[in-house]
Amino acid sequence: xxxxxxxxxxxxxxxxxxxxxxxPAEAGMLRFLTCGSVDDGKSTLIGRLLFxxxxxxxxxxxxxxxxxRKYGTVGEHIDFALLMDGLEAEREQGxxxxxxxxxxxxxxxxxxVADTPGHQQYTRNMATGASTAxxxxxxxxxxxxxxxxxxxxxxxxxxxxxxxxxxxxxxxDLIAFDAERFREIQETYENFxxxxxxxxxxxxxxxxxxxxxxxxxxxRTPWYEGPTLLAYLETVRIxxxxxxxxxxMPVQWVNRPHLDxxxxxxxxxxxxxxxxxxxxVLPAGKAAVVSRIVTLDGELAEARxxxxxxxxxxxEMDVSRGDVLAAAGDAAPVSDQFAAHLVWMSETPLIAxxxxxxxxxxxxxGGSITAIKYRINVDTHEHLAAKExxxxxxxxxxxxxxxPIAFEPYAKNxxxxxxxxxxxxxxxxxxxxxIDFALRRGTNLTWQxxxxxxxxxxxxxxxxxxxxxxxxxxxxxxxxxxxLVERKLFAMGRHTYVLDGDNVRHGLNRDLGFTEADRVENxxxxxxVAKLFADAGLIVIASFISPYRADRAMARSGLEEGVFxxxxxxxxxxECQRRDPKGLYAKVAAGKISNFTGxxxxxxxxxxxxxxxxxxxxxxxxxxxxxxxxxxxRGIVG
Amino acid sequence: xxxxxxxSWPESQGQDLQSGADGRARRRAALxxxxxxxxxxSIFIFREVVAELRNPVLLxxxxxxxxxxxxxxMRAFYPARPPFPVLHIDTTWKFREMxxxxxxxxxxxxxxxxVHTNEDGIRRGVNPFxxxxxxxTQVMKTEALKQALAKGGYDAAFGGAxxxxxxxxxxxxxxxxxxxxxxxxxxxxxxxxWSLYNGRIRDGESIRVFPxxxxxxxxxxxxxxAEDIPVVPLYFAAPQPIVERDGQLIVVHDERMRLxxxxxxxxxxxxxxxxxxxxxxxxxxxxxxxxxAIIAEMLGFQTSERMGRLIDRDEASSMERKKREGYF
Numbered sequence: 030x031x032x033x034x035x036x037x038x039x040x041x042x043x044x045x046x047x048x049x050x051x052x053p054a055e056a057g058m059l060r061f062l063t064c065g066s067v068d069d070g071k072s073t074l075i076g077r078l079l080f081x082x083x084x085x086x087x088x089x090x091x092x093x094x095x096x097x098r099k100y101g102t103v104g105e106h107i108d109f110a111l112l113m114d115g116l117e118a119e120r121e122q123g124x125x126x127x128x129x130x131x132x133x134x135x136x137x138x139x140x141x142v143a144d145t146p147g148h149q150q151y152t153r154n155m156a157t158g159a160s161t162a163x164x165x166x167x168x169x170x171x172x173x174x175x176x177x178x179x180x181x182x183x184x185x186x187x188x189x190x191x192x193x194x195x196x197x198x199x200x201x202d203l204i205a206f207d208a209e210r211f212r213e214i215q216e217t218y219e220n221f222x223x224x225x226x227x228x229x230x231x232x233x234x235x236x237x238x239x240x241x242x243x244x245x246x247x248x249r250t251p252w253y254e255g256p257t258l259l260a261y262l263e264t265v266r267i268x269x270x271x272x273x274x275x276x277x278m279p280v281q282w283v284n285r286p287h288l289d290x291x292x293x294x295x296x297x298x299x300x301x302x303x304x305x306x307x308x309x310v311l312p313a314g315k316a317a318v319v320s321r322i323v324t325l326d327g328e329l330a331e332a333r334x335x336x337x338x339x340x341x342x343x344x345e346m347d348v349s350r351g352d353v354l355a356a357a358g359d360a361a362p363v364s365d366q367f368a369a370h371l372v373w374m375s376e377t378p379l380i381a382x383x384x385x386x387x388x389x390x391x392x393x394x395g396g397s398i399t400a401i402k403y404r405i406n407v408d409t410h411e412h413l414a415a416k417e418x419x420x421x422x423x424x425x426x427x428x429x430x431x432x433p434i435a436f437e438p439y440a441k442n443x444x445x446x447x448x449x450x451x452x453x454x455x456x457x458x459x460x461x462x463x464i465d466f467a468l469r470r471g472t473n474l475t476w477q478x479x480x481x482x483x484x485x486x487x488x489x490x491x492x493x494x495x496x497x498x499x500x501x502x503x504x505x506x507x508x509x510x511x512x513l514v515e516r517k518l519f520a521m522g523r524h525t526y527v528l529d530g531d532n533v534r535h536g537l538n539r540d541l542g543f544t545e546a547d548r549v550e551n552x553x554x555x556x557x558v559a560k561l562f563a564d565a566g567l568i569v570i571a572s573f574i575s576p577y578r579a580d581r582a583m584a585r586s587g588l589e590e591g592v593f594x595x596x597x598x599x600x601x602x603x604e605c606q607r608r609d610p611k612g613l614y615a616k617v618a619a620g621k622i623s624n625f626t627g628x629x630x631x632x633x634x635x636x637x638x639x640x641x642x643x644x645x646x647x648x649x650x651x652x653x654x655x656x657x658x659x660x661x662x663r664g665i666v667g
Numbered sequence: 668x669x670x671x672x673x674x675s676w677p678e679s680q681g682q683d684l685q686s687g688a689d690g691r692a693r694r695r696a697a698l699x700x701x702x703x704x705x706x707x708x709s710i711f712i713f714r715e716v717v718a719e720l721r722n723p724v725l726l727x728x729x730x731x732x733x734x735x736x737x738x739x740x741m742r743a744f745y746p747a748r749p750p751f752p753v754l755h756i757d758t759t760w761k762f763r764e765m766x767x768x769x770x771x772x773x774x775x776x777x778x779x780x781x782v783h784t785n786e787d788g789i790r791r792g793v794n795p796f797x798x799x800x801x802x803x804t805q806v807m808k809t810e811a812l813k814q815a816l817a818k819g820g821y822d823a824a825f826g827g828a829x830x831x832x833x834x835x836x837x838x839x840x841x842x843x844x845x846x847x848x849x850x851x852x853x854x855x856x857x858x859x860x861w862s863l864y865n866g867r868i869r870d871g872e873s874i875r876v877f878p879x880x881x882x883x884x885x886x887x888x889x890x891x892x893a894e895d896i897p898v899v900p901l902y903f904a905a906p907q908p909i910v911e912r913d914g915q916l917i918v919v920h921d922e923r924m925r926l927x928x929x930x931x932x933x934x935x936x937x938x939x940x941x942x943x944x945x946x947x948x949x950x951x952x953x954x955x956x957x958x959x960a961i962i963a964e965m966l967g968f969q970t971s972e973r974m975g976r977l978i979d980r981d982e983a984s985s986m987e988r989k990k991r992e993g994y995f
Contacts, residue, residue: 113837292746448863
């Protein structure tokens, strides 16, 4: 061992003295990330920190020297980037693809650093590293100053709730340690960062390659009076747990080893809990009392934020995974509608209205983004209209869940305010989200009360309003039958209106195409118009292929029972192709149209339509009479 | 630390423990806030897997990390037993002390122990001497593991790997997705936000789970000391018959060890920092025969923990390639 140490000294790589591990037992831990654009020197900076704190072992240094000769980009020197780029593909291409975690320690603190990729394409991996960090070290190249990626990363760091930022202005050696240039970058960044909610922001001039102001104060920056990076990381005060907040604990797992024990395992998310504390089980809101806090070491007198425990309640009750136990006097709010920020992480874009799985705390529920309010230009913070969110886009959305959850805004509690969006088909993690606030539709957006309501208008018209929603394949006969139904109703003196798929695309929906997002929006608008017309007292006849059950369910939602009648015009695809009234199937066969419902796009037939019309057995006129007979039975027409 | 908790462990401040030759501390010390946080985060991970996946298994390699892993599992599910079996891949080249320790541990903790050996490899006589460490590891460890996971129908497997061990491990997620072929694609890892682990998979796919990802070697030993966790005696210094080979100290453990011309075993005081198959694991010269002595010795180490593992050094990116093929 003595020989190899001597060899290390000879090689100029320093000698490990072993002070790394000599830590007082109470030394805390700081988790931080390094971020910034490509080639700003993130990996070199971490390599330097590891090297100077003697966290690198001889065999690792030897391997690094070997790799530096093979792949290195800094000539004779050790290329520290190779230490961090742990994947073969990264070393070959000389880029960082995914986040790398490294460990080092000083006498004062232990550190876990997440080195994150600078390329925009790997922003989701940067967000992965940021989500568990308490502080961000953001690098800029002194020659280039604040660039697009600096702003993008700052924005994500802010979005994920990191409140402490160190702006490392690196490569100062390449601008001759120019104080003026440093201050200019510092000022530009501080202006940009206003409004990002950082509690502390320190700028440090460094040269990671030569070590200036990384672990020891540089003689080449006499004009800089602040601490070195390491000294700052060792001393900066970070609040890792929310303080002064009421008790919250998401239930992770119900522990039932035998009939006499039923405990709720979980990690306390905030506050503290003691035996005899009164709690509520959310979202149901049932009251309960904690009787014991069970651990392998025996029962505890108290559990606090961060403690993984098992709680036993005084009475048996129905509590399951995903429920949140909360202080009875100060329970968490419950909602199923939220305004939230999203960072989209999937190659498949977000489409409003599509169903996803949402994992929040320990609960996974179905849900959808009901509206994309806007996309954020992370350079300018400008709000941009958007119909979709693409990979690495940041946006503000309305989120709707299939069932309510207990939550806190992310700004108040990271554990109860964060969620991920999971693609139901591929199971990939498609987005990271943070809850801004609950949308309580009843209180925030009240329906303007009007004195003349639907029943008054219906009485004047002498008819009961309804929406007849004709669905079926192209060429099934929807429009033909709908037209006959309207003529018969008109002849009876009824007030009607037909909304036709082709017609609305000439006006109301002429800005929409045939992408999935546009199809969803097309149906949404038609459904809303149909509802307004029904409210005006009309019998609305809507004729749309509307292939998705979810969309038809959306059109039906919010209406009183009996107003919305789904009419399934049931014609086999072969028959539609034979009829081909608009010549569309011929075009599909010729390859001129794709994404055609029933051919290469799905049609989800109604499971329980109010009216089913079989067009192969009856004439259109007979079917229109069948509809009228049904309306009479329902009392819609006399 | 809350006052109440400190009070429940009287005189527990500081780590002035007396440890015996077996390394078992006589009294449990209070955990430092740092270790407490690591412990509770690991417990959270264990519980998430059991709640979200159908049929998990714990891959037990008998080493110190596995000992810590089992201890955390006991904590996570107390008073229930860990609701999953413990799987050992037996290459038939493990130290006798390891196998004895394995069986004793399973008995002591009341665990369901599943042992699997690649019988095809045995039939073909695959061994570390004739076939080289790389091929031997592929057949007797990686292939054996894949067979055992497929046979058990496990959809999640806990492993004791830590990010500080090796640079490709430094890149791995805590919930690490495996394709139906049990392969890892390091370029397409799922984003992993906060502690919202995504355990959703389709049939045949699986998740490898690493509850010790954020622990370091020192954390493991300090936790073993603080929690009084039994470990294999081979970690403590003892006289062993040694031959020196490529700079490594190899224990001549049984008659299957093939000596090269001129090699003559001599008794030396050694211990192991990392445990694997005996012909492939180098010992270190040491007098550390207790946990405090081991920790004190660690403070002066000049080389990394896996320095003594020959299998890591076959070629560049050795670990990453093995991991992509299904090695833990």
